[in-house]
Amino acid sequence: MNFPVFDPTDDPGPSFGELLKKTGLASTTSADVGRAGSSKAAEITHGTTVVSAKYDGGVIIAGDRRATAGNLISYRNMKKVFPADRWSGVAIAGAAGPALEMVKVFQLQLEHYEKVEGHPLSLEGKANQLSQMLRGNLPAAMQGLVVVPIFAGFDRRRNYGRLFAYDVTGGRYEEEDFVASGSGSLFARTVIKMGHRDSQTQTEAVDLMIRALFAAADDDSATGGPDSMRGIYPIVATISADGYQELEESDIAARFERVLAEFAEQQGPSTAGGQA
Amino acid sequence: MNMPFYVAPEQLMKDRADFAQKGIARGRSLAAVEFTDGMLLCAENPSRNLRKVSEIYDRIAFAGVGRYNEYDQLRIAGIRHADIKGYTYSRDDVDSQALANQYAQMLGQIFTHETKPLEVEILVASVGFDTAGDRLFHIRYDGSVTDEEGFAVLGGEAEAIRERLGASYSAGMSLEEGLRAAVSALAGDERRLSSSELEVAVLDRLDSGRCFRRLENGEIDDLLS
Numbered sequence: 001m002n003f004p005v006f007d008p009t010d011d012p013g014p015s016f017g018e019l020l021k022k023t024g025l026a027s028t029t030s031a032d033v034g035r036a037g038s039s040k041a042a043e044i045t046h047g048t049t050v051v052s053a054k055y056d057g058g059v060i061i062a063g064d065r066r067a068t069a070g071n072l073i074s075y076r077n078m079k080k081v082f083p084a085d086r087w088s089g090v091a092i093a094g095a096a097g098p099a100l101e102m103v104k105v106f107q108l109q110l111e112h113y114e115k116v117e118g119h120p121l122s123l124e125g126k127a128n129q130l131s132q133m134l135r136g137n138l139p140a141a142m143q144g145l146v147v148v149p150i151f152a153g154f155d156r157r158r159n160y161g162r163l164f165a166y167d168v169t170g171g172r173y174e175e176e177d178f179v180a181s182g183s184g185s186l187f188a189r190t191v192i193k194m195g196h197r198d199s200q201t202q203t204e205a206v207d208l209m210i211r212a213l214f215a216a217a218d219d220d221s222a223t224g225g226p227d228s229m230r231g232i233y234p235i236v237a238t239i240s241a242d243g244y245q246e247l248e249e250s251d252i253a254a255r256f257e258r259v260l261a262e263f264a265e266q267q268g269p270s271t272a273g274g275q276a
Numbered sequence: 277m278n279m280p281f282y283v284a285p286e287q288l289m290k291d292r293a294d295f296a297q298k299g300i301a302r303g304r305s306l307a308a309v310e311f312t313d314g315m316l317l318c319a320e321n322p323s324r325n326l327r328k329v330s331e332i333y334d335r336i337a338f339a340g341v342g343r344y345n346e347y348d349q350l351r352i353a354g355i356r357h358a359d360i361k362g363y364t365y366s367r368d369d370v371d372s373q374a375l376a377n378q379y380a381q382m383l384g385q386i387f388t389h390e391t392k393p394l395e396v397e398i399l400v401a402s403v404g405f406d407t408a409g410d411r412l413f414h415i416r417y418d419g420s421v422t423d424e425e426g427f428a429v430l431g432g433e434a435e436a437i438r439e440r441l442g443a444s445y446s447a448g449m450s451l452e453e454g455l456r457a458a459v460s461a462l463a464g465d466e467r468r469l470s471s472s473e474l475e476v477a478v479l480d481r482l483d484s485g486r487c488f489r490r491l492e493n494g495e496i497d498d499l500l501s
Contacts, residue, residue: 004356
């Protein structure tokens with residue numbers, strides 16, 4: 001491995017992405033993807049529902065654990081929610097391979113910038129970085145390798161939580177209250193929309209995320225619900241002035257128990273005969 | 277026609293070494309001290325912005341003395357090397373020895389081949405999960421590397437400071453004891469250094485991720501008082 005030293009005119013600066021390009025380590029270029037042809041035929045692993053909402057003092061970011069390849073469940077305990085750095089988190093929906101690679105490079109990019117420059121990027125700077133990475137993935141997205149992340153963080157200059165939604169072209173949309181992405185997002189979004197209140201507490205917001213993910217799993221086959229048999233539960237993380245913090249699994253399990261009990265009470269026993 | 281004068285290789289090297297040493301001697305010194313829970317890097321530096329000590333990777337730190345622009349370039353090259361290596365292989369595969377060797381190669385190359393040697397001395401420090409895993413590599417302007425044990429001193433008055441620190445250092449010191457030893461060795465008998473003249477950072481071996489942490493002035497005062 002060569003020691004990475006550059007001419008001042010050719011210096012990649014604090015950008016890790018540029019550095020990877022200059023050292024020839026950047027991931028697949030659009031031309032390679034074009035040659036690979038359409039991915040529609042291949043069964044690629046997809047990650048599904050992720051949600052995020054603000055609360056009084058920060059933001060919550062959460063995601064289910066299921067990955068699917070076509071109509072099969074390919075992975076039951078996939079992680080889709082990650083810390084991007086100490087004060088921000090990223091959640092991904094879409095083609096798992098490119099999405100995980102994007103998260104890895106994104107995390108490294110933030111760390112690299114912080115170390116080279118001596119201070120971290122602003123929250124908006126981080127959001128823009130992710131936007132640029134998505135734009136780089138556009139040719140692959142056109143071939144079916146779509147990645148749609150959510151980015152949430154605590155803005156330490158302004159002292160409040162902020163969240164950003166993206167589209168495949170790298171479009172960046174700052175959301176006021178909440179956002180959902182992935183195949184079950186329609187159901188999750190509806191639940192959050194009905195239950196969201198301005199300046200809700202952290203506990204209320206966590207419960208709302210749990211309900212949203214439960215609704216998504218209930219109606220979308222590609223979203224995984226709470227799996228008490230295997231002890232696999234969605235990941236929920238809070239980001240506040242204290243930084244990124246994942247909730248304990250036992251806490252999430254207990255909250256799901258309550259939602260399930262409530263649900264059972266509302267529904268009552270099924271009376272309609274299921275005849276196929 | 278002008279004939280170039282013959283200069284003996286010994287003389288050439290000596291001139292270059294003298295030049296580099298003079299440059300380094302103009303700057304202030306720094307010391308690194310191993311303590312029970314990690315490694316302490318303490319520099320005499322009145323500037324809040326032009327850092328001498330900085331983070332390279334999870335368990336690796338960098339310190340430099342001499343010309344700021346030169347060691348800062350080396351610092352950035354080190355971060356790039358470590359981040360690329362961690363990306364290509366794994367975070368566990370980034371080690372201080374490979375980095376120290378790369379620095380030595382680069383400094384040695386510049387010392388013999390370029391018009392001007394780099395007027396810097398650098399230190400690559402890393403912490404293991406116990407003191408046995410700690411490393412201190414001291415790399416000089418000509419690319420020579422020394423593997424230091426327990427503590428290291430870089431800079432203009434390194435000899436005198438090393439002697440003072442050697443007298444007060446003992447294995448198994450706490451952070452507080454280590455910092456006191458480092459600061460009094462840097463200051464000497466006639467001076468007292470306050471927290472605003474110091475730049476202090478630690479590699480905390482008990483941390484699981486990025487172990488590098490700077491100490492704020494208040495924290496330094498508390499430890500020294």
